[in-house]
Amino acid sequence: MKIIVLNGSPKGKTSVTMQYINYIQKKFEQHELKIINISQRINNIEKNRKVFDNVINDIKSSDGIIWAFPLYVFTIHSNYQRFIELIFERNVKDVFKNKYTCLLATSIHFYDHTAINYMNSICDDLDMNYVDYFSPYMRDLQKEYTRKNLLMYAQNFFDIITNKSTTIKNYSKVNYNPISYIPEITQNKINTLNKKVIIVVDSLEDTNLKNMIDKFKNSFADNIELVNLKNDVSIIGGCLGCLQCGYNYKCIYEGKDDFIDFYNNKLKTADIIVFAGAIKYRHLSSTWKKFFDRGFFNTHTPSLSGKQMGFIISGALNQIPNLRQILEAYTQWQRSNLAGFITDEYDTSREIDTHLYDFACNLIKFSSMNYSRPATFLGVAGNKIFRDEVWGRIRFPFIADHKAYKAMNVYDFPHKDYKSRLMNFIFILMSKFPSIRKEIYTNKMKASMIEPLKKVVESEDI
Ligand SMILES: Cc1cc2nc3c(=O)[nH]c(=O)nc-3n(C[C@H](O)[C@H](O)[C@H](O)COP(=O)(O)O)c2cc1C
Structure with missing residues (x-):
């Protein structure tokens, strides 16, 4: 089977994502996984029509396509996105039609779901047969559990191509017919109050x-x-x-x-x-x-x-x-x-x-x-991911972030909340006694949750 891997990393073959592809290739020698460095070579692909046509011809002659990419700021790298624009602008959509496809994304799981949603919807717009995604934490190839699942994901992809199984579209086509907007109403001018x-x-x-x-x-x-x-x-x-x-x-x-x-x-x-x-x-x-x-x-x-x-x-x-x-x-x-x-x-x-x-x-x-x-x-969960990552696994090389996070009090891990820790200790201890536990869980819970908030509402000073 000939599978085309469209590499979305600007780092070309020195890419974390490509190590996952290399591992799949090592375990499935019977298939050819041909990697095309899209993001790294986008200027050449865009400016030299022959290079672009070669990529398209490779896709045309393939049995399946893996979109393999790193997360970049909530979605894919801008060069990868440019390639997607070129597919539509140069009207080569048909080459992708009915091709079996799957996604492989590496990241620190900060908005990997929005990148996957976006790429899935693009595959659906291209009328591809979208099979699945696999989105590991960037370093998890080192874990046996991830490697096992990666191989199952790849095997499933190859099986589906072999069996010509049906796939499901997850996104409807966008239907956009806007009016021609021409301003009609004149209102009073707004004072910017010196805001820039x-x-x-x-x-x-x-x-x-x-x-x-x-x-x-x-x-x-x-x-x-x-x-x-x-x-x-x-x-x-x-x-x-x-x-x-x-x-x-x-x-x-x-x-x-x-x-x-x-x-x-x-x-x-x-x-x-x-x-x-x-x-x-x-x-x-x-x-x-x-x-x-x-x-x-x-x-x-x-x-x-x-x-x-x-x-x-x-x-x-x-x-x-x-x-x-x-x-x-x-x-x-x-x-x-x-x-x-x-x-x-x-x-x-x-x-x-x-x-x-x-x-x-x-x-x-x-x-x-x-x-x-x-x-x-969106903001709370995202910041917790960054807080934990910068504190831990990616403090190096992100030294500037660590300094800034300390200054900004980003490291608000619960273990520093001594009041909550003390209260937890007391209540966990008390709840070990059946009669006290019953009293707390049945009669006191709701009232005690609003008690501190009621104090705020009823305070004369706040
Ligand atoms: C500029 C930049 C932006 C990134 N944005 C995200 C992001 O939004 N979410 C995330 O989870 N990881 C993000 N990452 C981490 C990469 O997705 C991750 O390191 C990935 O494995 C790199 O793969 P590559 O070596 O194949 O390019 C970003 C990394 C860089 C350098």
Whole structure:
């Protein structure tokens, strides 16, 4: 059997993910697993049509395809995403149709599910026969349990191809027919109250997006800065995954392009950041993805905390909850407040006008009040993963994160909560006596849970 492995790591064969593929290859010598380094060679693949066609021909002649990739900032690497865009832009979708496929993702399990959802939905859009995913913690190839399961996953994939078994689609096609948005309503201009507002966009080619941004900008009495990632900021390449930033946040690209200056001088100093873009194949563009990946020079330390953030999006966001989750999680991970998403999914321009205007008002209002709603599972769970990882397994090479986490009191492990530990000790001891246990669990539990909160409500001083 000939299996094509599309390698999503910018590190090519020096990739953690590829070690999992090499292990499968070692155990299934009867099959050829041909690795194509997509992310590492994207410039060549994009610019040289012959190289692109060779990749496509390899896929055409294969029995199955493994999308094997590392997690990069909530999904896949920007170069891998560019390859996906090229498949659609160059109209070679048919080559993928009915091909059996599976996903292999390595990561530290921070939003590996959103990467898998995204890739599964792309496979469904390509009408592939999607079989399964395997998403191990990056170092778990060292564990016998993981190796055994990896081989079962691979065996199952080969069996399904051999037996031509049926597969299931998990995602419906996106159906997007927007109105032509043309601003209609003129409202009173909003005072920015000296808040620094910045809009960042990847391209103004999409007319609805351009008109939405114009409308949003014109809502304010002051001039609002608009930065176009393609025209105004030179970004010469995607993140290389070299981890040099781990020591002191110094990126290998420093001084070579505009990205870091732009990030430090424009974004970090803003009070309000509005991200604007058009959805391309279930995500914001690969240019946007490059922005998010390159932002990793701040490694796992939130670098845009305490801001108001919002999104102006042209595209069917309501049909792609996975993308909404990624963007919301990004704001929570940054410890900023999400003011909202405004899209062009409405029946009339007047509705979009009103939503854009209210969005602009809310951004200023929330910023001046310093409002921040509590993080949900997205932010809380994500931060616990980073806290535990930076404390433990990845403290080296992420030395800068460790210093920052100490300063930011991120290491709030429960073992430092001495009051809870004492209370737990007392109550666990008391609950060993049947009569006391009965009294606590039947009569006291509910009342004691609200007791400290009632004190707050009833206090004259709070
Ligand atoms: C820039 C960058 C971003 C990353 N983003 C994530 C992430 O969002 N979630 C996660 O679980 N791991 C993330 N990782 C960890 C990698 O996914 C993990 O180390 C992976 O095994 C690397 O595989 P590779 O060597 O094949 O590139 C990131 C690593 C880098 C360098």
